[in-house]
Amino acid sequence: MKTYLLERTQRIARSRAEVFDFFARAENLGRITPPWLHFSIRSALPIQMRVDARIDYTIRLAGVPLRWRTRITAWEPERRFVDVQERGPYALWEHTHLFEPRESGVLMTDRVRYALPLGWLGRATCALAVRSALASIFDYRYQSIRAILEESPRGGADD
Secondary structure, eight states: OOOEEEEEEEEESSOHHHHHHHHHOGGGGGGGSOGGGOOEEOSOSSOOOSTTOEEEEEEEETTEEEEEEEEEEEEETTTEEEEEEEESSOSEEEEEEEEEEETTEEEEEEEEEEEOSSHHHHHHHIIIIIHHHHHHHHHHHHHHHIIIIIISTTTTTTO
């Protein structure tokens, strides 16, 4: 299975506690997911984030609704957490969220290891479409996080 890596970093001018708290609230995931994915959390909210917490949601890819379930496999408040796909479109999806203190705030890193199903067809699809689609999704996340956590006065965690 061929694995790929997407990594993005972002400086956020907020305390590590504020930034981690925003990401610890599953309901905020919809706020940073592009509208074209028609993201919807199916699990009851609020979700107690911890190791083994599961989140069910749906997205739409090319108009087709897909169910997705992730499980939190690491939970270290204010430092990092990891979610892994249990059910969804990928053969592998492991998303590590890192939060490192900096003098002027936090350096947040998204590190996603992923693989596609279907062998050579999955690899061709990745080369043609998936890599750029994921880049667009994480570009949207970057801009949304910036607007919510840096441009709004309270960071928007309770809005």
